[in-house]
Amino acid sequence: MTTVLITGANRGIGLEFVKQYAGEGARVHACCRAPEKAGDLKAVKGDVVVHKLDVSDFDAVKALGIEIDEPLDLVIANAGAGGKDVGDFGALDYDAFSRLLAVNTLAPVATLEAFAPHLKKAKGKFAAISSILGSISNAGGFAQAYSTSKAGLNMALKAYAPLFADTGVAFALFHPGWVRTDMGGPEAAVAVTDSVAGLRRQIEKMKAGAPLRLVDYQGNEIGW
Ligand SMILES: NC(=O)c1ccc[n+]([C@@H]2O[C@H](COP(=O)([O-])OP(=O)(O)OC[C@H]3O[C@@H](n4cnc5c(N)ncnc54)[C@H](OP(=O)(O)O)[C@@H]3O)[C@@H](O)[C@H]2O)c1
Numbered sequence: 001m002t003t004v005l006i007t008g009a010n011r012g013i014g015l016e017f018v019k020q021y022a023g024e025g026a027r028v029h030a031c032c033r034a035p036e037k038a039g040d041l042k043a044v045k046g047d048v049v050v051h052k053l054d055v056s057d058f059d060a061v062k063a064l065g066i067e068i069d070e071p072l073d074l075v076i077a078n079a080g081a082g083g084k085d086v087g088d089f090g091a092l093d094y095d096a097f098s099r100l101l102a103v104n105t106l107a108p109v110a111t112l113e114a115f116a117p118h119l120k121k122a123k124g125k126f127a128a129i130s131s132i133l134g135s136i137s138n139a140g141g142f143a144q145a146y147s148t149s150k151a152g153l154n155m156a157l158k159a160y161a162p163l164f165a166d167t168g169v170a171f172a173l174f175h176p177g178w179v180r181t182d183m184g185g186p187e188a189a190v191a192v193t194d195s196v197a198g199l200r201r202q203i204e205k206m207k208a209g210a211p212l213r214l215v216d217y218q219g220n221e222i223g224w
Pocket of ligand 1 (some may be wrong): 012032054080130181
């Protein structure tokens with residue numbers, strides 16, 4: 001049996017990951033900020049354990065790492081924020097910018113730190129949901145705060161993954177496509193079911209010791 005942990009599991013890409021993994025019989029630890037409001041998540045059939053977790057509460061992330069006492073085959077650091085409240089250059093809200101960095105950049109590192117023992121026990125996989133907007137070589141001069149946060153995530157994983165050499169743990173960064181979720185909006189090109197099905201195929205291919213790559217849901221490599 002595969003055991004998977006997913007953050008930001010109550011809607012969007014995270015919820016679809018829960019549905020697809022639980023649907024094929026995996027045991028899923030589904031983390032979300034407000035389980036009491038997570039009706040869609042709680043309706044998912046299968047072996048789904050819902051945990052209350054705000055990923056920017058790093059003590060809570062660490063505590064969940066202690067609470068969950070079983071090896072994890074896959075951890076998906078999916079929770080993310082768009083950063084609209086950061087505002088425009090000239091009137092940036094640095095408290096909002098700091099909160100964005102906490103969720104998109106630091107929380108995946110905290111998640112990796114908290115669940116490193118579980119991943120090592122299972123020789124599991126750590127998948128972080130990044131974005132093509134975090135690619136410095138593709139940077140287009142818009143969504144600056146969000147792009148900065150995802151570039152930071154990419155660098156953080158590149159910097160910390162080598163600490164796991166010879167542990168059997170595999171790492172990858174994924175761009176899910178422009179996906180029809182609350183974040184992607186109704187005009188987005190990709191259905192969430194297709195994005196997650198594609199991401200799962202890419203996760204299947206992850207290998208310990210392989211160079212870290214930023215890859216989209218169809219397997220196309222994106223430059224740093
Ligand atoms: N959709 C796209 O086109 C697209 C493109 C590139 C990358 N991505 C990335 O894909 C991931 C999922 O995005 P999505 O499209 O599914 O977005 P979404 O529909 O807006 O969902 C975002 C998820 O992250 C959770 N979240 C935000 N802040 C959190 C926090 N502090 N603690 C715990 N959970 C938190 C949300 O929980 P609440 O309900 O509690 O807010 C929600 O479950 C994100 O990392 C995003 O950056 C998305």
